[in-house]
Amino acid sequence: MLNTSSNETYEEARRQLEICNACRYCEGYCSAFPAITRLRAFADGDITQIANLCHNCRGCYYACQYTEPHEFALNLPQALAKTRTESWQAYSWPAPLGAVFQRNAAASVFITIVAVAALMLLIRALPATSGDGFYAVLSHGAMVALFAPLFLFPLICLFVGLKRYWKDVGGERITLAHLKDAVSQAATLRNLSGGHGEGCNFESQDRFSQARRHAHHAVMYGFLLCFASTSSGTLLHYGFDLPAPYGFWSLPKLLGLSGGLLMTLGCIVMLTLKAKADAALSNPETHGADQAFVGLLGFVGASGLALYGLGSTAAMPALLALHLGAVAAFFVLTPYTKMAHGFFRLAALVRDAQQKP
Amino acid sequence: MSKPGTEDHILKPDVLVIGGGNAAMTAALQAREAGKSVTVIEAAPKAYRGGNSRHTRNFRCMHNGPLGVLTGDYDPDEYFDDLLKVTKGDTDPQLAKLAIENSESAYRWMEAHGVRFQPSLSGTLSLSRTNAFFLGGGKALVNAYYARAEDAGITVLYDAHADHLEISNNQVTEVWVSTRAQELCFKPAAVVVASGGFQADTDWLARAWGPAAKNFLIRGTPYNRGVVLKDLLDQDIQSVGDPTQCHAVAIDGRAPKFDGGIVTRLDCVPFSIVVNRNAERFYDEGEDVWPKRYAIWGRLVAAQPDQVGYAIIDSKSRDLFMPSVFPPIEADTIPQLATKLGLAPDKLEHTIETFNAACKPGPFKPTELDGLSTQGLNPAKTNWARPIHEPPFYGYSLRPGVTFTYLGLKVDQTARVSGKQGPMENLWAAGEIMAGSILGQGYLAGFGMTIGTVFGQIAGREAATHA
Ligand SMILES: Cc1cc2nc3c(=O)[nH]c(=O)nc-3n(C[C@H](O)[C@H](O)[C@H](O)COP(=O)(O)OP(=O)(O)OC[C@H]3O[C@@H](n4cnc5c(N)ncnc54)[C@H](O)[C@@H]3O)c2cc1C
Ligand code: SF4
Ligand code: SF4
Numbered sequence: 001m002l003n004t005s006s007n008e009t010y011e012e013a014r015r016q017l018e019i020c021n022a023c024r025y026c027e028g029y030c031s032a033f034p035a036i037t038r039l040r041a042f043a044d045g046d047i048t049q050i051a052n053l054c055h056n057c058r059g060c061y062y063a064c065q066y067t068e069p070h071e072f073a074l075n076l077p078q079a080l081a082k083t084r085t086e087s088w089q090a091y092s093w094p095a096p097l098g099a100v101f102q103r104n105a106a107a108s109v110f111i112t113i114v115a116v117a118a119l120m121l122l123i124r125a126l127p128a129t130s131g132d133g134f135y136a137v138l139s140h141g142a143m144v145a146l147f148a149p150l151f152l153f154p155l156i157c158l159f160v161g162l163k164r165y166w167k168d169v170g171g172e173r174i175t176l177a178h179l180k181d182a183v184s185q186a187a188t189l190r191n192l193s194g195g196h197g198e199g200c201n202f203e204s205q206d207r208f209s210q211a212r213r214h215a216h217h218a219v220m221y222g223f224l225l226c227f228a229s230t231s232s233g234t235l236l237h238y239g240f241d242l243p244a245p246y247g248f249w250s251l252p253k254l255l256g257l258s259g260g261l262l263m264t265l266g267c268i269v270m271l272t273l274k275a276k277a278d279a280a281l282s283n284p285e286t287h288g289a290d291q292a293f294v295g296l297l298g299f300v301g302a303s304g305l306a307l308y309g310l311g312s313t314a315a316m317p318a319l320l321a322l323h324l325g326a327v328a329a330f331f332v333l334t335p336y337t338k339m340a341h342g343f344f345r346l347a348a349l350v351r352d353a354q355q356k357p
Numbered sequence: 358m359s360k361p362g363t364e365d366h367i368l369k370p371d372v373l374v375i376g377g378g379n380a381a382m383t384a385a386l387q388a389r390e391a392g393k394s395v396t397v398i399e400a401a402p403k404a405y406r407g408g409n410s411r412h413t414r415n416f417r418c419m420h421n422g423p424l425g426v427l428t429g430d431y432d433p434d435e436y437f438d439d440l441l442k443v444t445k446g447d448t449d450p451q452l453a454k455l456a457i458e459n460s461e462s463a464y465r466w467m468e469a470h471g472v473r474f475q476p477s478l479s480g481t482l483s484l485s486r487t488n489a490f491f492l493g494g495g496k497a498l499v500n501a502y503y504a505r506a507e508d509a510g511i512t513v514l515y516d517a518h519a520d521h522l523e524i525s526n527n528q529v530t531e532v533w534v535s536t537r538a539q540e541l542c543f544k545p546a547a548v549v550v551a552s553g554g555f556q557a558d559t560d561w562l563a564r565a566w567g568p569a570a571k572n573f574l575i576r577g578t579p580y581n582r583g584v585v586l587k588d589l590l591d592q593d594i595q596s597v598g599d600p601t602q603c604h605a606v607a608i609d610g611r612a613p614k615f616d617g618g619i620v621t622r623l624d625c626v627p628f629s630i631v632v633n634r635n636a637e638r639f640y641d642e643g644e645d646v647w648p649k650r651y652a653i654w655g656r657l658v659a660a661q662p663d664q665v666g667y668a669i670i671d672s673k674s675r676d677l678f679m680p681s682v683f684p685p686i687e688a689d690t691i692p693q694l695a696t697k698l699g700l701a702p703d704k705l706e707h708t709i710e711t712f713n714a715a716c717k718p719g720p721f722k723p724t725e726l727d728g729l730s731t732q733g734l735n736p737a738k739t740n741w742a743r744p745i746h747e748p749p750f751y752g753y754s755l756r757p758g759v760t761f762t763y764l765g766l767k768v769d770q771t772a773r774v775s776g777k778q779g780p781m782e783n784l785w786a787a788g789e790i791m792a793g794s795i796l797g798q799g800y801l802a803g804f805g806m807t808i809g810t811v812f813g814q815i816a817g818r819e820a821a822t823h824a
Contacts, residue, residue, distance in 0.1 A: 009367055022620035022682045025494030028475030037479045040676055062500060065618055069404060070622075071602030072682075153735050195492055196473040207498040 004013075009086050013079040014042050019072055020060075021216065028195040029059040029184070031352050033078070037357065049169040051083035052348035055191040057200035058281050059208075081275065081283040088340050091161035101336035105288035108333055112296055115332070116325030123321055133245035135308075137317045138324070140243065147324075150331040156342050157335040165295040165344060171223045171351050180355075182349035189213050212273050218266030219294075220342075225259025245311075251307075260304045267298025286338070294336040369510070370396040370512070371824035372817070373545035374531055375519045375585055377401060378408030380788025380809035381551035382502035386470060387817025388549070388622035389509045393824050396512040396535055396543070400552070400580040403515045405616075408497030408553050409577035409761065409789065409805075411517045412618040413489040413494065414478070416467075416810065417803030418460045422687060425464060426474045427469050429486045436487075439802055447797025449597075453772060455697045455785040456795060456804075459811040464489060465812065468806065471501030483523035483648065494619075495806075517541070519585050524592050528782040535786060546783065550774070553789040554762035555583020556603055557615065562759070572664040576758040579615040582818065583797055586790060593777035598763035598793025604800050605655025610665055610754030611683050623753055624678035626654060628723065629668040630712055631755065633661040635694065638712070642668075643740035644696050646726065647678075655757040666755035667698050669709070671747045677723045685751035694750045711776075713744035730745040760800070765793035783823055785816035 020026065020036055027033045032053040039046055058077050066072035087100055093099025101107050122138070129139040163173075185191065192200045192213040199210035233252040236242040246252050271294055279287045303323035310319060334340065372388040374381045377399025389395045399406050403759035419436050420427050436457045440448060468474070471494040477485035484490075491498045506513060516537050524532035532543040545806035555561050557579045562570040627647050631654075632638055640657050644650055648716075658666040658693055691709055692702035715734035721727055721743055730739045766786045767775040774784040774791075788809035795808055 018680065018684070019620055019682050021680050022622075023494070023618075024478045024480070025491075025497075025619070028473075028492045029480050034479075040680060059493060059497075063497035065494065065496045065616075066620075067404075070616060071613055195475065198473075207504055 004222075007086070008080075009082045010044055010047055013047050013083045016074055016076050016079045017042050017047065017050065019066065019074060020076060023066075025065075026060040026063055029063075030055065030057060030191045031193065031349070033060070033126070035352060035355065043170045045170055047083055048087045048165070049348055049351055051080040051087060053191070053352055054084070054345045055189070055200075055345070056081055056282055057194060057202065058277075059194050062201045062206040062279050075281065077281045078283065081281075082280075082285075084341070084344070085283045085286050087165070088161075088344060091344075091346050092166045092336050093157050094339070095158040095283035097336045101289065101333060102109055103285045105291055105292035107290060108292040108296060108329070111332060112299075112326060112329040115323055115329040119320070119321040119325040119328065123317055132243075134316075134320055135244065137320055140237070143324075147328070147331075151326050154331050154334040158340065159333065161340070162343060162347050165347055166351075169348075171347075172354050174354075177179050178350050180352040181324060181353035182346055185349050186346055189216060192216065192355040203273045205278075211269065215266050215269035215273060218262045219270060219297065220266075222259045222262030222264070222266055223297070225255050226301070226304070227259075228262060229253075229256035229259055237269065256304065257308060260301045264298050264305060267294050267301065270294050271298070290338045293333065295323050296326060296330055296333070297339075300330050360693045368396065368543045368544050368545075370394045370540060370543070372396075372549065372820045373398065373543050373684045374549045374551060374817075375532070376408065376553060376788070376790075377406045377513070377515075378551065378788060379410035379413070379498065379502075379806055380813040381408075381549070382499065383466075383813030384549045384551060384785075384787050384817035384820065385511050386502060386505055386509065387814050388547075388821040388824070389506070389779050391818060391821035394512075395505065396514065396545070398517045398519050398532075398543075399513060399515050400518045401515065401542075401578065401663070405497060405578065405580065406503065406515060406580060407578075410809065411496040411499050412494075412616075413498070413806050415490040415803045416463070416653050416806035417487055417801060418459055418464050418489050418807065420461050420464075424461065425468070425489060425817075426476050427464075427486060427489055431487050436460075440804070443799035443801045445799065447799075449768060449794045452768070454539065455815075456808050456811045457596065459814075460505045460807045463807065463810040463814070467498070467588060470505050470718070472498045473501075484802065487744035494722050495523045503597075514556065519550075522585070522592075522784075523549075523623070523751050524594075524776070524781075525586065525774045526782075527778055527780070529784050532533075533566055541554060546824035547785070548783060549597060549785045549787060549813075549816045550585050550589070550766070550790055550818050551786065551788045551809070551816070552585045553578070553581035553583075554603075555586055555764065556581060556759045556762045558582040560604065560666065561587075562762075565660075565762075565764075566603065568628050569659055569664050570603075572616065572756065573603075573605065573659065574612050574621075574756050574758045574762050575615045576606075576608065576612075576617055577615070581789070583762070583764075586766070589774070594781070595767040595775040595777070596793075597762060597791075598765045598797065600764040602764075602798065603759040604652065605659060606759040606760065607654035607658050607666065607755040608758035609681055610756040612756070612758065617682075617758065620682035621758060622651070622679075623668065623681050623755065624651070625668050625670055625674070625681075625753060626651070626755075627761045628674040628677050628743075628744065629670045629753075630709070630738065631666050631668045632700070632705065632708055633666055634663050634700070636700045636708050638708060638736060639666075641736050641739050643738045643742060645732070645740075647800070655759075656803050658755050659757040664757055667700065668753045668754070669694065669705075670751050670757055671745045672749055672751075673743070673747050675751060681753070681812070683753075685753050687749050689748045689750070689753055691750055694752050698752045698754065709745050712738070712742075713746055716742050716744045752788075761789055761792075761805070762794045763796070763798065765789070765791045768794060768824070771819045772812045773819065783820075785820050787812040787816040 066074040089098040202212040371393035475492040556635040695705035717733035
């Protein structure tokens with residue numbers, strides 16, 4: 001069990017949740033409120049679950065009659081964001097890494113630079129191969145040897161964390177119906193719709209806007225397209241004996257190009273929105289680290305696009321090192337940064353599907 | 358009062374709206390949409406804008422057939438009957454019917470101006486047919502109106518107090534306003550007053566009600582001090598409503614003096630016994646279902662020594678009512694609980710033993726009148742009377758919490774204020790400040806916002822026509 005019983009962050013979240021439960025005015029904004037009003041008392045596991053259901057839409061902050069200077073000092077989006085940070089840190093494995101990266105932008109930047117440098121050295125050190133395109137610089141075998149573990153290790157770490165989460169929130173056996181419900185909520189970001197479909201209060205204060213929902217969609221679907229591009233390449237390589245490079249009208253290229261564009265643009269919009277939004281309505285301690293992570297994700301997309309555009313020029317080896325370095329850093333950082341939110345949110349949505357009447 | 362410097366700041370909007378709650382913003386939007394220039398004077402700073410309206414959760418709305426989030430039908434006759442029941446007939450039927458009949462179009466007007474509704478909140482199912490709940494509550498409604506006002510080019514001054522309306526020949530000629538920085542003198546063509554009641558002026562409350570009122574808590578904004586109301590009544594504008602009365606409910610005694618809002622309400626009374634400072638019971642806690650009784654408990658507690666009461670339950674009743682903002686005081690024995698509450702332990706123990714002995718076995722049904730009554734006890738508890746003997750025991754302190762005052766301005770069907778020599782030329786009123794015409798006594802949940810929205814629209818429209 002997460003050791004949080006005497007923890008100030010959880011105590012503060014509990015205090016605010018009890019006020020909300022006596023009020024309930026925000027019930028229609030998101031899934032967190034119905035989860036609140038189903039309870040009379042809030043155990044730590046309940047708070048963890050509610051915090052991970054919250055998508056930081058901020059509707060409940062701007063609608064609240066008890067925000068500061070009122071003595072009840074409600075700021076539920078912040079209280080839940082802080083709880084989320086703590087829960088991800090506690091569930092991260094190995095735990096000390098979570099403690100380093102959650103709150104520290106410089107650490108993420110440092111890892112990225114190290115990864116890029118390592119890739120540069122590797123490309124220099126390895127002899128030129130007989131492969132085509134990128135494989136001429138870094139052989140297919142070397143890429144697989146490097147990225148297969150980099151991809152699998154974070155997944156194992158996340159799996160360990162999610163199992164702990166599931167135990168703490170009292171999760172039950174998962175059925176197809178639970179998954180369907182959770183995935184459809186995630187796919188539409190229903191919890192950023194404001195309940196009325198007009199969006200959230202992220203960057204325009206008490207006015208509603210779809211900007212964050214749309215930007216997040218771009219990043220998420222862009223990311224998934226890039227993932228599909230790599231998967232299709234793997235399939236072509238091993239299943240059909242069709243190794244890269246691929247032409248423009250190939251599946252890997254089309255998926256990768258559209259995904260890369262969406263992801264890059266989405267991240268740029270995300271960063272501008274974050275810069276406009278009031279940092280005090282999220283966890284101010286993770287603001288920089290979160291920005292750094294979104295920046296890294298955008299950089300992965302942008303360097304991929306650059307590689308596509310300049311792949312046949314002399315800049316290619318350097319760009320390849322940049323791109324692959326960024327991808328490597330992304331993989332390493334996934335379990336310990338903002339990226340973890342996707343996995344825990346999905347778990348929370350599945351748990352919510354089990355608890356909804 | 359000395360006259361502020363008129364030369365420097367002669368501000369002349371077509372319509373000046375005094376107040377910044379639901380009624381004021383409705384009137385302002387309506388007047389602006391009629392093409393007039395509008396300035397809003399709000400006494401509160403921006404963070405606290407919106408008066409008592411920011412604390413509301415719903416409004417009562419007639420409808421034939423389902424309407425938005427509202428289920429079933431609620432026809433105007435039933436609505437009017439409900440009003441007659443709570444006011445015991447103390448209402449102006451013409452004005453009341455005007456509010457009721459326009460409540461349906463008010464729903465649409467609100468929606469068109471950015472208010473969003475949600476199904477009745479969990480724990481309030483009984484209101485799902487009659488009351489439309491605001492998504493996010495009253496502050497979200499207020500935010501929507503201010504955003505519209507900004508887009509429409511309405512000038513809003515925060516931290517701006519209207520101190521005085523200069524009247525000659527049934528005409529408002531000037532409005533004196535003080536802000537932090539300066540004194541302003543407005544010369545508007547038309548004026549809408551929507552500045553609420555006077556409940557936040559506890560000296561006035563004490564003069565009207567008696568010194569006990571000093572111990573009352575005010576559930577809503579500290580900015581409704583009745584300054585404009587008093588200024589107008591001092592100039593012989595006609596009034597309605599009992600000047601000595603206020604609507605008060607029993608709320609958690611630990612609530613802040615002002616602005617505690619909805620979360621300080623306590624719904625435990627029907628399942629408890631309530632004692633006063635002397636650890637004695639004083640009224641039938643189980644007289645009726647709570648929604649029908651909660652409004653009388655403000656007065657009941659107000660009549661007790663130090664205006665304080667203590668509701669006591671045991672563990673089996675803990676989850677029968679909506680949770681409240683502060684956790685109850687808890688103890689394993691009655692004497693310990695008494696000590697924690699500041700009551701005489703032996704007296705409380707005696708009161709509870711006497712009560713327990715008068716309880717009789719029978720079926721207990723928390724959601725309906727179950728007739729489970731004490732026998733031979735005075736005062737009796739006529740429903741839900743179960744012995745209090747399963748630890749832990751819980752106690753809540755109760756104090757009267759004032760919602761609003763009844764004294765207001767007399768208006769006609771066009772929301773026009775009545776002066777000493779007949780209708781005022783250019784003065785209209787909306788919301789709490791004129792609600793006494795319709796709600797002479799008692800209260801009908803959600804009717805305050807209905808009155809404010811309907812008469813806000815009328816006042817805004819009429820003022821615009823005049824300006
Ligand atoms: C806790 C609570 C919950 C409630 N819940 C409901 C509910 O769910 N449904 C319902 O229908 N009713 C409810 N009511 C009653 C409801 O709040 C009122 O009926 C309604 O808000 C009145 O609207 P109004 O615009 O007239 O006044 P208010 O909203 O109170 O606005 C008055 C405005 O005037 C301003 N003001 C005061 N004096 C001056 C001055 N001298 N100069 C300039 N500005 C001034 C104030 O700052 C304020 O902005 C509730 C009341 C309380 C206290
Ligand atoms: S955030 Fe504020 S308005 Fe919303 S439910 Fe909580 S206390 Fe009520
Ligand atoms: S910030 Fe939005 S998602 Fe989070 S609890 Fe508040 S309303 Fe729900």
